[in-house]
Amino acid sequence: MALGDFFRKAKETVVNLAKKASDTLVAGVQKTAKALRSSLDFIVGRKIDDETADKLRDALIMADVSPVMADELVEKAKEAFKDRVIESKEQVLTFLKETIKKDFPAQDSQPIWAPAGQPTVILIVGVNGSGKTTSIAKLAHRFKTEGKKVLLAPADTFRAAAVQQLVTWADRIGVEYIPAQQDQDPASVAHQAVEKALAKSFDLVIVDTAGRLDNKKNLMNELEKIARVMKKMLPTAPHETLLVLDGNTGQTAVRQAKNFEDVAGVTGLIITKLDGTAKGGAVISMRSEVDLPVKWIGLGEKMEDLEPFDADVFVDEIFKAE
Numbered sequence: 001m002a003l004g005d006f007f008r009k010a011k012e013t014v015v016n017l018a019k020k021a022s023d024t025l026v027a028g029v030q031k032t033a034k035a036l037r038s039s040l041d042f043i044v045g046r047k048i049d050d051e052t053a054d055k056l057r058d059a060l061i062m063a064d065v066s067p068v069m070a071d072e073l074v075e076k077a078k079e080a081f082k083d084r085v086i087e088s089k090e091q092v093l094t095f096l097k098e099t100i101k102k103d104f105p106a107q108d109s110q111p112i113w114a115p116a117g118q119p120t121v122i123l124i125v126g127v128n129g130s131g132k133t134t135s136i137a138k139l140a141h142r143f144k145t146e147g148k149k150v151l152l153a154p155a156d157t158f159r160a161a162a163v164q165q166l167v168t169w170a171d172r173i174g175v176e177y178i179p180a181q182q183d184q185d186p187a188s189v190a191h192q193a194v195e196k197a198l199a200k201s202f203d204l205v206i207v208d209t210a211g212r213l214d215n216k217k218n219l220m221n222e223l224e225k226i227a228r229v230m231k232k233m234l235p236t237a238p239h240e241t242l243l244v245l246d247g248n249t250g251q252t253a254v255r256q257a258k259n260f261e262d263v264a265g266v267t268g269l270i271i272t273k274l275d276g277t278a279k280g281g282a283v284i285s286m287r288s289e290v291d292l293p294v295k296w297i298g299l300g301e302k303m304e305d306l307e308p309f310d311a312d313v314f315v316d317e318i319f320k321a322e
Contacts, residue, residue, distance in 0.1 A: 155193075244272060247274040
């Protein structure tokens with residue numbers, strides 16, 4: 001193949017992947033976008049009075065934008081109507097979108113990789129039922145598809161079923177895993193994974209951990225032990241600690257992120273199940289209230305339905321006027 005043809009095909013592949021990711025995200029946030037659009041019929045005329053302001057605030061909170069952020073947006077919308085920046089309800093969504101984009105703190109959603117020649121270690125944390133194990137499988141599938149050699153470490157040894165579930169996913173995806181038993185020390189599983197990754201030149205190690213409530217200090221200590229054991233062999237590990245949050249839980253997910261933020265050394269968030277909820281506003285609140293970037297979002301049940309988070313596309317689609 002000529003060099004020019006090679007680069008042309010490579011460019012086409014990148015463009016197609018980007019379009020697929022954008023299309024998946026658009027479909028995934030439609031419930032939130034529809035809920036917001038349908039709740040603006042109360043806006044009539046060229047001003048927002050107190051009653052209308054309360055209804056706008058309620059509409060934002062119903063989409064699970066946090067109360068604090070909803071108050072700020074409503075106040076800015078009132079001023080915009082007063083200054084004739086907004087003159088109709090059709091302009092409200094555009095104004096909210098532009099305001100959110102302007103006021104959001106910049107966050108780097110790119111993955112953190114190990115130095116060249118070392119395996120990247122990703123530690124996955126989160127409460128039971130958040131979609132943690134499925135997210136691990138989706139990440140493994142994605143990175144394998146990109147040509148990376150992936151190793152899974154089922155360190156959720158509190159439940160035998162959790163270990164077996166991850167092993168089953170590993171077999172389906174076609175990646176290797178560390179054998180583990182119920183009640184085995186989770187840190188020993190992580191240790192074996194890093195040891196094997198170094199010996200066998202794996203590109204990526206993904207370590208599962210027991211689903212836990214975010215207010216259990218003793219379980220947080222377990223996470224710190226896992227990280228400490230891995231650092232003995234690979235001082236830079238874990239390179240990422242990703243917290244998995246259920247998008248259906250809305251502001252509960254925001255509170256969980258705050259609780260995990262300082263204790264577990266979390267570097268980023270995976271928000272799951274956004275395709276089945278009208279609470280996508282919680283992701284927006286997450287960016288403004290938690291000093292952690294959203295890195296991945298789950299938008300369906302297929303292996304391909306975990307996408308890198310693009311804040312601009314996400315906000316565009318939630319506040320899209322039809």
